[in-house]
Amino acid sequence: MLNISPIPAFDDNYIWLLRQEGRDLATVVDPGDEEPVIARLAAEGLTLGAILLTHHHGDHIGGVADLLARWPQARVYGPRDRRIRLVTDSVGEGDRIAPPGLATSFQVLAVHGHTATHIAYLADHPDAAGDVAAGNAANRSPAAGGRPPSAGTGGEISGAIGASAASGTSRNSGANGAASALGEGAGALFCGDTLFAAGCGRVFDGTFDQLAASLARIAALPPDTLLYCAHEYTLANLGFAAWVEPDSPALAARRARVEAERAVGQPTVPSSLAEELATNPFLRTTVPGVRAAAEAFAGQSLSTAAQVFTALRQWKDSRYD
Numbered sequence: 001m002l003n004i005s006p007i008p009a010f011d012d013n014y015i016w017l018l019r020q021e022g023r024d025l026a027t028v029v030d031p032g033d034e035e036p037v038i039a040r041l042a043a044e045g046l047t048l049g050a051i052l053l054t055h056h057h058g059d060h061i062g063g064v065a066d067l068l069a070r071w072p073q074a075r076v077y078g079p080r081d082r083r084i085r086l087v088t089d090s091v092g093e094g095d096r097i098a099p100p101g102l103a104t105s106f107q108v109l110a111v112h113g114h115t116a117t118h119i120a121y122l123a124d125h126p127d128a129a130g131d132v133a134a135g136n137a138a139n140r141s142p143a144a145g146g147r148p149p150s151a152g153t154g155g156e157i158s159g160a161i162g163a164s165a166a167s168g169t170s171r172n173s174g175a176n177g178a179a180s181a182l183g184e185g186a187g188a189l190f191c192g193d194t195l196f197a198a199g200c201g202r203v204f205d206g207t208f209d210q211l212a213a214s215l216a217r218i219a220a221l222p223p224d225t226l227l228y229c230a231h232e233y234t235l236a237n238l239g240f241a242a243w244v245e246p247d248s249p250a251l252a253a254r255r256a257r258v259e260a261e262r263a264v265g266q267p268t269v270p271s272s273l274a275e276e277l278a279t280n281p282f283l284r285t286t287v288p289g290v291r292a293a294a295e296a297f298a299g300q301s302l303s304t305a306a307q308v309f310t311a312l313r314q315w316k317d318s319r320y321d
């Protein structure tokens, strides 16, 4: 079983820690800072086997050099981009990787737009059969995991893929140390700054059309896919989502839950794709009400989903953020 847990970094980054249950070789995703990674691996007696990088921004790659100084044998997977040094395995669309120490392989997806070379990693579920879940996906108690993320060294929030007992769209368990059981077949997407819970990344050196296409591609994955983004932006994003769809019951319900989780310092990531499809305006560009809101901002009719996306992103950039 693959265990996944966040290592909080900076103000609102999550560095995802992956390890195969029973093994001591860990993989981290987008280590912008080496210190919390070193502390966490030391606390759990783990060795770094691999680093996955999604894009070149400093808060995603800043810790790589110092982690390699400590674990020089670690593999570093990343996009083909001269701005990212120290990559041992340059990867792109269609590649499949198998980080050392994990029984899970990952499909590389080109999801450009936030940057021109941004990629994402889609984890399979190789050991789904025969693994009876120890955790209970429905056992999510918002009050149970009361430690703030910054205090975490012990895997206080974790998820796991590869379990066969499941209840649909659940995410983390919320209980200290309890791995939750996710649906058989549920994949995990490490999407960096492309898609955020209830939002998406800004367009830097990619294009709006690229980001719209990347989000459409993510939207077409199985709805039980869990989305592990790199920032805790959910509550702020839900505020903008409510500008777009002020009367949405699904949004109101999600906001209430997220507020309760943040009040006790719990991560609100990962989320399920199903939840994003119901509440994330950037994945809802074909919904008539979302399109109408985007047209009201743009002051003109918008004929394609990419145009609706661009108007929403520019609306958020210029009026909300």
Ligand SMILES: [Zn+2]
Residues within 6 Å of the ligand: 055, 057, 114, 193
């Ligand atoms: Zn970024």
